[in-house]
Amino acid sequence: MYFAALLARTEDGWKASDTELDDVETLSDLTDLAREATVDDDTVIVFIEQEDAWFGLVRVDGEEDPRIYVSDAAAAARSSYGEILLTDELLGRDPEDPDVLEELVDLDGTEDGEPDQETEVEDDGEESTPGDSAVVPAGPLGDAGVLADLGLSEKDLMALDTDALAEIADVLGAADVLETVQ
Structure with missing residues (x-):
């Protein structure tokens, strides 16, 4: 079972929405979906989690390229949503x-x-x-510093295991809004 949510940073704080990924086939589709969640090119974070097997984060800041972090690339590779995040560039191919x-x-x-x-x-x-x-290596892959400027260090992100999305949202100050969509 998957859970996916978008967190959009606004001048009033974080806004959360759950999202269906049924129509998302590529990272480009996911990035477009994230950009649609904000009006002013604010930061949007896409959370994807598969029942404590792995989680992924995609950070989109305006028109910049998305930044990706996957907690366990080998587990994500066995998932259709994980395959979206595991791009050739991320895998070094x-x-x-x-x-x-x-x-x-x-x-x-x-x-x-x-x-x-x-x-x-x-x-x-x-x-x-x-x-x-x-x-596809086992373990974390991608930009572990994806949330460093928002208060979650690389070390802390890589140490997260179960219930990672709740802990991330707590650090970002978005736990309440994320809880409303879970």
């Missing part, structure tokens, strides 16, 4: 790199049902290829 396509598509010519020599079966029955962990 070059989308123009021809080797990226070979990583995504099995072109080695092995027969159906016959694993290639580089594929291993994990304890949970899932197949993995050496180097998968390099593609």
